[in-house]
Amino acid sequence: MxxxxxxxxxxxxxxxxxxxxxxxxxxxxxxxxxxxxxYPAFDQTGMQVAINEEYAMLDDTVKAGDxxxxxPPVSGG
Incomplete structure (x- = not known):
């Protein structure tokens, strides 16, 4: 899972x-x-994914236990 x-x-x-x-x-x-x-309201534009607290690329594999x-995109000042 x-x-x-x-x-x-x-x-x-x-x-x-x-x-x-x-x-x-x-x-x-x-x-x-x-x-x-x-979830139809989900817009993946600009979303980042982290696997086990490390940013991942689209072709990285997520495994059971991860x-x-x-x-989402963040902004600051």
Missing amino acids: IKVIYFAVAREMVGKGEETLKVENLTVKQLLEWIGSS VCAII
């Missing part, structure tokens, strides 16, 4: 802070596509 944690506006888009997916592995791109198809963070 893969734990997915949603931060800030991503949390608002999906309506929850976290969930667990019953899959063995998938790519970051497949994860974002799954979230988009499961924790993924969905991080």
Whole structure:
């Protein structure tokens, strides 16, 4: 299983802070596509994904036992 944690506006888009997916592995791109198809309000534009607290690329693999963070764009001043 893969734990997915949603931060800030991503949390608002999906309506929850976290969930667990019953899959063995998938790519970051497949994860974002799954979230988009499961939650129509989810807009992956600018979203970053971290696997076990390290930023990931779209072709990186998420494996069972991993924790993924969905991080929206941030701004500051």
